[in-house]
Every structure is written in structure tokens, then in C-alpha cells.
Amino acid sequence: MDARWLAKIKRGVIYLILCAMLIVMVLPFAWMVLSSLKEEDEVFTYEMSWLPAKVTFSGYVRALNEQPFLRYGLNSVLVSTIITMAQLFSSVLAGYAFARLKFPGRNLVFFIYISAMMIPQQALIIPSFMLIRRFGLVDTYAGLTLPFLAGPFGAFLMRSFFLSTPTSLEEAAVLDGCSRLQVLAKVVIPLSKPALATLGLFTFMQAWNDFMWPLIITNSVNMRTLQVGLALMKTDIYPDWPMMMAATVLATLPIIGAFLLAQKQFIESLAFSAVKY
Amino acid sequence: MRAKRSNLGNEQTRTALLALLPSFVIFCVFTLYPVFHSLYLSFFNVSLISSSRSFVGWNNYAALIKNPTFQKAVLNTVIYTLGVVPVGIMLSLFAAVLLNNKLKFRGLFRTAFFTPVVTSMVAVAIVWSWMLEPNYGLINSLLSKIGIAGPGWLTDPKWALPSVILLSIWKNLGYNMVIFLAGLQDIPRDIYESADIDGATPVQRFIYITLPLLRGPLGFAAIVSVIKSMQVFGQIYVMTGGGPANSTMVIVYYLYQQAFEFYRLGYASAVAWVLFAAIFVLTLLQNRLFRAEGA
Amino acid sequence: MSRRPLILVLILVLAFGLSATAGAATTIHYWHYLSGDYAEIHEAMVEEFNALHPDIQVELLYTGNQFVTRDKLIAAVAAGQPPHVCLVDQFWPPLMVATGALVPLKNFVDTDSYFADFNQISLDTVTVEGEIWTMPFSLSNQILFYNKDKFREVGLDPEKPPATWEELLEYAKLLTRDLDGDGRIDEWGVNFTTRANMGAVYTFITFLWQAGGRIYNEDFSAAAFNDEAAVETVQFWRDLAHRHKVLNLSPPQEGFETGRIAMQIASTSSIEATKRKVNFDLGIAPLPSYRQKVTGVGGSSLAIFKTTPQEEAAAWTFVQWMSSPENNLKWSTLTGYTPLRKSVLASPEYQSYLAENPAVQVVIEQFQYARARPNEVSYADVSRILGVAVEEAVFGNLDPKPILDNAVAEANTYIEMSK
Numbered sequence: 001m002d003a004r005w006l007a008k009i010k011r012g013v014i015y016l017i018l019c020a021m022l023i024v025m026v027l028p029f030a031w032m033v034l035s036s037l038k039e040e041d042e043v044f045t046y047e048m049s050w051l052p053a054k055v056t057f058s059g060y061v062r063a064l065n066e067q068p069f070l071r072y073g074l075n076s077v078l079v080s081t082i083i084t085m086a087q088l089f090s091s092v093l094a095g096y097a098f099a100r101l102k103f104p105g106r107n108l109v110f111f112i113y114i115s116a117m118m119i120p121q122q123a124l125i126i127p128s129f130m131l132i133r134r135f136g137l138v139d140t141y142a143g144l145t146l147p148f149l150a151g152p153f154g155a156f157l158m159r160s161f162f163l164s165t166p167t168s169l170e171e172a173a174v175l176d177g178c179s180r181l182q183v184l185a186k187v188v189i190p191l192s193k194p195a196l197a198t199l200g201l202f203t204f205m206q207a208w209n210d211f212m213w214p215l216i217i218t219n220s221v222n223m224r225t226l227q228v229g230l231a232l233m234k235t236d237i238y239p240d241w242p243m244m245m246a247a248t249v250l251a252t253l254p255i256i257g258a259f260l261l262a263q264k265q266f267i268e269s270l271a272f273s274a275v276k277y
Numbered sequence: 278m279r280a281k282r283s284n285l286g287n288e289q290t291r292t293a294l295l296a297l298l299p300s301f302v303i304f305c306v307f308t309l310y311p312v313f314h315s316l317y318l319s320f321f322n323v324s325l326i327s328s329s330r331s332f333v334g335w336n337n338y339a340a341l342i343k344n345p346t347f348q349k350a351v352l353n354t355v356i357y358t359l360g361v362v363p364v365g366i367m368l369s370l371f372a373a374v375l376l377n378n379k380l381k382f383r384g385l386f387r388t389a390f391f392t393p394v395v396t397s398m399v400a401v402a403i404v405w406s407w408m409l410e411p412n413y414g415l416i417n418s419l420l421s422k423i424g425i426a427g428p429g430w431l432t433d434p435k436w437a438l439p440s441v442i443l444l445s446i447w448k449n450l451g452y453n454m455v456i457f458l459a460g461l462q463d464i465p466r467d468i469y470e471s472a473d474i475d476g477a478t479p480v481q482r483f484i485y486i487t488l489p490l491l492r493g494p495l496g497f498a499a500i501v502s503v504i505k506s507m508q509v510f511g512q513i514y515v516m517t518g519g520g521p522a523n524s525t526m527v528i529v530y531y532l533y534q535q536a537f538e539f540y541r542l543g544y545a546s547a548v549a550w551v552l553f554a555a556i557f558v559l560t561l562l563q564n565r566l567f568r569a570e571g572a
Numbered sequence: 573m574s575r576r577p578l579i580l581v582l583i584l585v586l587a588f589g590l591s592a593t594a595g596a597a598t599t600i601h602y603w604h605y606l607s608g609d610y611a612e613i614h615e616a617m618v619e620e621f622n623a624l625h626p627d628i629q630v631e632l633l634y635t636g637n638q639f640v641t642r643d644k645l646i647a648a649v650a651a652g653q654p655p656h657v658c659l660v661d662q663f664w665p666p667l668m669v670a671t672g673a674l675v676p677l678k679n680f681v682d683t684d685s686y687f688a689d690f691n692q693i694s695l696d697t698v699t700v701e702g703e704i705w706t707m708p709f710s711l712s713n714q715i716l717f718y719n720k721d722k723f724r725e726v727g728l729d730p731e732k733p734p735a736t737w738e739e740l741l742e743y744a745k746l747l748t749r750d751l752d753g754d755g756r757i758d759e760w761g762v763n764f765t766t767r768a769n770m771g772a773v774y775t776f777i778t779f780l781w782q783a784g785g786r787i788y789n790e791d792f793s794a795a796a797f798n799d800e801a802a803v804e805t806v807q808f809w810r811d812l813a814h815r816h817k818v819l820n821l822s823p824p825q826e827g828f829e830t831g832r833i834a835m836q837i838a839s840t841s842s843i844e845a846t847k848r849k850v851n852f853d854l855g856i857a858p859l860p861s862y863r864q865k866v867t868g869v870g871g872s873s874l875a876i877f878k879t880t881p882q883e884e885a886a887a888w889t890f891v892q893w894m895s896s897p898e899n900n901l902k903w904s905t906l907t908g909y910t911p912l913r914k915s916v917l918a919s920p921e922y923q924s925y926l927a928e929n930p931a932v933q934v935v936i937e938q939f940q941y942a943r944a945r946p947n948e949v950s951y952a953d954v955s956r957i958l959g960v961a962v963e964e965a966v967f968g969n970l971d972p973k974p975i976l977d978n979a980v981a982e983a984n985t986y987i988e989m990s991k
Contacts, residue, residue: 025450032407035407044413044824044826067634094300120504120508120553126546136652146303211511211514219647219651220635220655226397227400230399231403232640234403238826248403251397251400259388263384271459326671327671412827429821432767432967433967434963520963521767522768522963538643539953540646540650
């Protein structure tokens with residue numbers, strides 16, 4: 001009896017602590033949504049209220065009208081998609097070469113690849129900017145995407161995946177007379193869907209959330225991605241908070257929605273793609 | 278037989294080179310070349326707005342070390358890292374241990390804790406700026422209800438950096454938690470059961486069983502968190518712009534400001550290399566530390 | 573004045589113009605950083621221009637506040653993709669000239685005769701090394717806005733605004749009140765921008781000049797903002813915030829407009845917007861002064877960047893139109909900005925605006941002691957360092973002297989570099 005009570009109390013305490021943490025974790029999102037539905041002047045009151053006095057979508061209207069907000073969204077979708085597709089393509093090929101093919105210098109090149117994973121993006125940003133400028137691609141989609149079309153991490157991840165899968169099917173296909181690239185296309189890729197999904201989601205999220213590179217490489221308003229558009233909206237001396245919150249809701253809702261629908265994949269790719277190696 | 282094998286080798290080599298080509302070209306142009314070009318630039322006086330450049334030797338590095346703003350940036354980055362990493366990891370571990378019990382709504386908690394991780398830094402930094410707004414923001418409004426006059430979180434030099442630290446801990450909590458949770462689930466139940474038979478208290482169990490067995494995930498989380506912290510930028514850009522009084526000036530923001538607001542590309546490249554070197558050394562150190570212990 | 577460039581341009585314009593007559597209208601990308609009420613007035617002007625000029629289409633692009641716009645503009649110039657026209661803040665011309673991307677206005681017109689109608693201070697801010705580089709567009713200075721109702725409430729004469737620093741402090745003490753007795757101040761006496769990245773340096777320099785201080789020494793070879801006057805100025809700000817607690821370093825947003833702040837130092841450019849927003853008796857006064865009467869000049873001008881002769885010519889047509897007598901009059905009366913043109917100032921329309929708004933007369937009178945910020949290339953760095961130093965002392969509540977000494981030493985390294 002005593003022990004059961006103790007267990008119950010313990011359980012209750014755990015729930016209590018977790019619920020407190022839950023509130024802290026969720027509150028900012030709740031506050032974001034609630035503020036986005038308020039009138040512009042309603043937020044400037046010392047008597048804080050949780051719920052809007054009158055629900056209004058005028059913040060959303062302002063967010064969409066005062067800036068090319070849909071264009072920002074479109075830019076983000078486009079840029080992230082291009083980067084993801086190209087990363088998948090280049091990483092599968094490179095990973096396959098590292099995992100399955102023998103060629104002179106393989107270990108050396110691979111060593112350089114993994115060493116390069118330690119280089120912070122910021123250390124490369126100035127020369128990359130100068131390169132893009134020399135190519136005349138500042139403020140273009142090409143400039144936004146080029147540096148991220150391939151990367152050592154993707155090649156590394158795919159190599160690890162290939163090394164962990166059995167080669168018997170591939171060998172059989174080679175014996176049937178398939179070329180290596182045919183084997184890759186017909187046998188390896190169909191078997192790699194989980195790894196591709198992980199890498200794809202990871203790359204997409206990184207590209208979607210990237211801020212520093214789009215900030216420096218875009219100049220005109222129409223080329224800005226969501227993150228840049230949002231951040232620069234905040235620079236007004238007197239921000240229109242309901243509008244800002246509305247814009248933030250619009251910018252985060254698709255990602256949070258996708259996360260709620262496919263939690264496992266998100267957690268897998270964001271948290272564990274890096275752990276696996 | 279021999280000839281055939283070497284043919285095969287050639288075919289393989291050709292295929293391999295072809296397969297590697299897209300990745301390798303981008304890698305060389307946008308990773309390898311920039312690393313060395315950045316080093317090269319750091320010895321020159323290069324401006325964003327004029328084409329002239331002059332060799333200055335180690336001057337950029339010398340000026341950097343003497344510059345009070347850079348010194349402040351390094352100090353703030355260290356404080357930020359020391360603020361975010363240990364506290365963040367402890368809180369994540371705490372949450373993971375709690376969630377590792379058989380609970381109803383476990384999935385709900387995990388989802389809620391992980392949501393900030395998928396949200397962009399810019400977006401959450403904007404939301405937090407609004408919550409921390411001194412006069413009408415949520416936090417000071419709540420504080421005033423219990424009779425506390427909250428500070429100007431982002432406008433007071435004493436509070437600005439702690440506020441940014443708070444946001445970063447909140448944003449990354451779910452990431453480390455999920456990693457620890459997976460580590461905890463890998464620990465076989467029977468180890469705990471035998472400890473229970475020996476009469477170990479929960480705290481003893483945690484210290485003598487859980488922690489040692491979580492060394493791998495802990496080391497990983499520590500390295501990733503430290504590297505991320507050294508590169509902090511987005512939340513600074515959005516929330517404080519490095520101010521007030523440089524109280525949130527950090528290395529990467531300083532780099533950005535020098536390169537793209539004051540056009541000193543050479544000097545900023547020196548900053549980039551100092552950052553790179555620091556991260557490199559730290560990673561090696563941490564790697565060694567946690568590998569040696571983990572072995 | 574050499575006319576050769578002009579003739580050359582004309583020939584090129586003709587050549588290109590003829591070849592382009594069959595084509596579509598010339599598109600001019602125009603970047604600006606105006607937001608809120610000005611933005612609407614400004615946009616209406618651009619739309620009117622487009623309607624009147626079927627062969628030129630001006631595309632208006634808001635690029636963020638002036639700090640963001642400056643960074644984006646420099647980056648675009650560095651990338652060789654500048655906009656055709658950009659609105660530039662008062663102290664940018666030296667920097668813009670240094671990039672080599674600006675078209676000097678003498679390429680289009682004989683500047684001596686063209687700008688004869690413009691007042692001298694508007695030309696000072698756009699002149700670098702003896703040449704006029706950008707088209708003045710708006711001109712402002714700093715004034716004191718005050719809430720006459722609040723003055724009455726605390727027993728101050730609403731027609732006697734503070735004239736000195738001493739009075740400013742004295743009045744602010746009376747106007748700072750905890751109305752409900754909860755120990756929390758509900759109404760603040762005075763407000764001005766104190767955050768460096770919100771432009772506090774502009775206000776600070778005016779205070780500094782009033783105290784008899786200066787930023788640079790005589791020959792601009794070193795920074796000089798650590799003398800007694802500078803220390804005194806920073807100390808005054810610090811005292812307002814910490815010792816007397818009449819200045820809120822995290823002021824409530826729109827605090828003046830909503831009656832939570834009784835006096836505010838701001839630009840004349842916000843006169844009309846403030847008038848529209850407030851529902852109390854608004855007072856406008858010259859800046860309180862100290863050893864010298866000084867007000868800081870602000871404003872903006874329109875820069876034309878090197879593109880093709882045809883586009884440059886279209887850009888020139890546009891910037892001329894924006895500061896034409898009619899539009900300068902419209903812009904001045906709708907916003908509160910001061911007229912650039914002597915003819916506008918003297919025009920019956922503007923005089924009747926003044927008669928209806930006697931307070932604006934203050935602004936015009938103040939211009940006799942208005943001072944523009946130094947046209948130095950190192951100013952961007954020096955003002956950043958100064959701004960941070962002021963923040964450090966004021967926000968950190970610290971002794972200003974050592975902070976200013978260090979800042980001057982740091983600023984000097986940049987001044988040396990720029991020579």
C-alpha cells in the first residue's frame with residue numbers, strides 16, 4: 001500500500017514538472033498566435049490580456065500587403081527544393097562512389113571530406129560571397145543555391161548508409177551484366193528510400209531555416225527568403241507587433257504542420273542523421 | 278585474367294570519378310577553395326567597395342587582438358557558450374529522464390518539446406523579442422502581476438545576453454532531449470533491476486548507471502552544442518543587433534558587421550580564421566575527451 | 573564648368589532614346605526606407621510621376637529601415653547591381669561617392685544655376701569635395717514635442733516650453749509621475765532615442781554641440797569626443813536616466829502619442845504624423861539648449877547610380893520631379909519636412925501653411941543654428957564607436973570619462989586608416 005502510494009506521488013510529481021515545462025515550451029507559440037489576432041493598438045496596454053478583445057485578421061492582411069510576403073514564401077520553397085534535390089543527387093552518387101567503388105585516392109578524398117565537415121559556414125562566407133559576385137550571381141536564385149548543391153555531410157551520410165546494407169543484391173545485378181550506374185539506379189536507390197528521406201528532410205530544413213547566406217546574397221526585396229524577409233521586418237523602430245506575429249505564424253505554420261504530421265521522420269532526420277556516423 | 282581485372286578497375290575508376298564529380302566540383306569551389314582563399318584574404322587589406330587590395334602581413338590579426346570590440350565579442354561568445362551548453366544539457370537530460378518513465382501523453386510532451394527545434398531561429402527570435410518587450414511584453418506583464426518590475430530584457434546591458442541565452446536553451450532543449458531519450462532507451466532494463474535489488478536510490482542509479490552509459494550521447498550533445506554556440510548569429514541579429522553597448526556582440530556578428538556593414542573583407546577573414554581555429558581545437562579536444570572516457 | 577560631359581550625355585541619350593522609342597518604357601528601380609505615414613505620401617507621389625510619364629516606369633521598393641537599406645545598397649553596388657535611384661540618408665553621400673558608383677549631378681545639368689533656388693544647408697549635406705552628388709529631397713531638424721495638457725496638469729505654463737537643459741530636467745521631474753501609487757512610474761518626463769542602433773548618435777551629437785563639444789578635432793585628424801563638454805553631455809543623459817529617473821531607457825512604444833511621455837525630442841519630419849495621431853494639445857518648441865543653440869540637421873537625398881545613359885537620364889527626370897517646386901511644397905506641407913527651395917519657402921501656399929501652423933515657424937527659425945554631421949568617410953565607424961560608448965555609460969550607469977577615452981582611442985585607429 002505504502003509503495004503504491006509512493007509510486008503514485010512520484011508519478012504525480014513527474015507529471016507536474018513535465019506540465020510546467022510543457023507550458024514554457026508552448027507558451028511562446030500560443031502568445032504568437034494570440035497576438036497575431038489582436039488589433040494593432042490593443043497590444044499597447046499595460047493591462048495585458050491573453051485573448052484578443054476582438055479577433056481580427058487585420059495583422060495578416062497587413063503582413064501580406066505591406067511586403068511581398070507570398071513572394072518570400074515562394075522563394076524559400078524554390079530555394080530549399082532546388083538545394084534538396086541537388087543534394088540528394090550529388091550525395092547519392094558520391095556516397096556510392098565512396099562506399100562501393102575502388103579508385104585511387106579514395107581514402108584521401110574521403111578524409112578531406114570528413115575533415116571539411118568541421119569547417120563552420122561562417123568561415124567560408126566571405127570568399128563564397130566574392131565568388132558569387134565574380135560570377136555575377138548576387139541576388140539571384142543561382143547565388144542563393146549554388147554553394148549548397150553538394151556537401152560533405154550528405155556524401156558522408158549516404159556512404160554510411162550504403163556500408164550498412166548488404167551487397168548481395170548489387171553483386172547479383174552486376175553478374176547479370178548491369179553497369180555500376182545501372183545498379184545504383186535500379187537496385188541501390190529503391191532500397192535507400194529511408195536514408196534519402198532522412199537526408200532530404202535534413203537538407204530541406206537547413207536550407208529553409210538558413211539565414212546568414214540569404215541575408216548577404218540578396219539585395220532586392222523580391223529575392224528575399226522568408227527568414228530574411230521576417231528578420232528585416234523586425235528592424236523598424238516601432239514594430240507593428242500584431243503584424244509581425246501574423247507574419248511569423250504564416251512563416252512557421254507550414255513547417256510546424258509538417259512536423260506534426262511526420263514527427264518520426266523529422267526527429268529522425270534532424271536529431272539522428274548527425275549521430276549515426 | 279590480369280588484363281580483365283585491370284580493365285574492371287579502370288571501369289570502376291571511371292564510374293567512380295563520374296559519380297563523384299558533381300559533389301567534388303561543388304566541394305572544391307565552395308568549401309576547399311574558400312577555406313584557403315579566406316586565409317589568403319586575411320593577410321590583405323581588401324574592401325568590399327573598392328577593387329584595390331594591399332598585402333598587410335599579420336596586421337589584421339594584430340589589429341584584431343588589440344581591438345576592444347573583438348575582445349568583447351570573444352568574451353561574450355564564451356559566456357554565451359558557458360551559459361547555453363551546461364544548463365541546456367542538464368535541462369534536456371532532466372526532461373529525458375522524466376520522459377523515460379512509462380507515462381500517458383509521452384508523445385505529446387516529446388512533440389511539444391521538439392517543436393522549437395523545427396521552427397526557424399529568426400521566427401522564434403522575433404516571438405521572444407515580443408515576449409521580452411519591456412512595457413507590453415508577456416513576461417514583464419506577468420511579472421508585474423506578482424509585483425515585480427521586470428527589466429528592459431533586451432535593452433539593459435546586464436540582461437540582454439542572458440535573455441538571448443534563455444531563448445537558445447529553450448530552442449535547443451528538445452534536440453538534446455531526444456538524443457538522450459534514445460540513449461536512455463538503449464540502456465537495458467535489467468541493469469536497473471539488479472541495482473534495485475542492491476537497494477540503490479534513484480539518485481545513485483542515475484549517477485552510477487545512467488550517466489556512465491549515456492557518455493556517448495552526452496559527448497555528442499556537448500560537441501554539437503558548443504560548435505553551434507560559437508556560431509551564434511541569427512538570434513543576435515534579430516533580437517539585439519549586438520547591443521546595447523556591445524553587451525551581445527559575439528564573434529560571428531562581429532564578422533558579419535565588419536565584412537558587410539563596414540566592408541573590411543580582409544579583416545573579417547582574419548576573424549573567420551580565428552573562429553575556425555577555435556572551433557577546430559575545441560572539437561579535437563572534446564573528441565579526445567569523450568572518446569578516451571567512452572573507450 | 574565644363575559642358576562636355578553634358579553634351580556627351582545628350583548625344584548618348586538621343587542615340588539610345590531614338591533606338592528605344594519603339595520599345596517599352598524605361599524601368600527605374602527606386603529603393604527607399606520610408607515607412608508609415610511618409611511611405612503613403614511618398615508612394616502617391618511616385619504613382620503620380622508614373623501616370624504623368626508614360627515612357628518611364630518607376631518601381632518603388634521598400635528595402636527596410638535606413639541601416640538595412642545602407643547595407644543592402646553597398647552590397648548591391650559592390651556586386652555591380654545598384655538600383656537606378658536610391659533614397660540616401662543625410663550622412664551617406666561621402667561613403668557613396670567613395671564607391672565610385674554615383675553619377676555626379678553635373679553630368680546632367682549646370683549645378684551652379686540649377687541649385688541656386690536650394691537653401692545652403694540642404695546643399696551642404698550633398699556636397700562632397702566641392703561637387704553636388706545627390707538631389708536633396710527632404711530636410712529636417714530636431715525639435716521638442718510636448719504635451720500641453722500634461723504641462724497644465726502639473727502646473728507648468730503650456731506656452732513656456734523648457735529653453736535650457738536645466739529647465740528640461742526641472743520640467744521632466746515634475747512630469748514624471750506614478751499616478752496610481754504602485755511604485756511604478758506611469759508617465760515619463762522626457763524621451764529621445766538612446767539606442768545606438770536606432771540612431772541615438774544623431775541626437776547625442778546635437779546635445780554634444782550644445783555643450784560646446786565636438787566629434788573631430790579642428791582638422792579632422794583625430795576624434796575629440798572625450799573633452800569636458802562630452803563627459804558633461806553623457807553625464808547629463810546618465811543623470812536623466814538613473815539619478816533623476818525621468819528618462820526611460822526602454823520607453824513604451826508610441827509613448828508620446830499615447831500620453832505616457834510628456835516631452836519628446838524628435839525630427840521635424842514627424843510633425844504632421846504626430847499631429848494626426850495625438851488627441852491632446854500638442855506643443856512644438858525649439859530644442860532646449862545649453863552653452864550654444866544648436867539643432868541637428870537630418871534628411872535625405874536621391875542618388876543616381878551609374879547604369880546606362882538612357883536609364884540615367886530617366887532617373888534624372890525622376891529625381892528632378894521629386895524635388896520640383898510643386899512636389900517640394902506638397903512633401904513639406906504633408907509631412908512637416910522643411911522646404912528645400914527658397915521659392916517654396918517664400919511661396920504664398922507655404923506661408924499660409926505656416927500661418928495655420930504657427931508651431932512650424934519654430935522649425936524654420938531654428939534653421940539659423942542648424943548643423944550637419946561631418947562629411948567624413950570615417951564617420952560611419954566613428955559614429956558606431958561613439959554610439960556604443962554612450963550606450964555603455966548611459967545604460968550601464970558608468971563613469972563616462974574612461975569609456976569616452978577608450979572610444980576616442982579606438983575611433984582614432986579608424987580615422988588613421990581612412991586617411
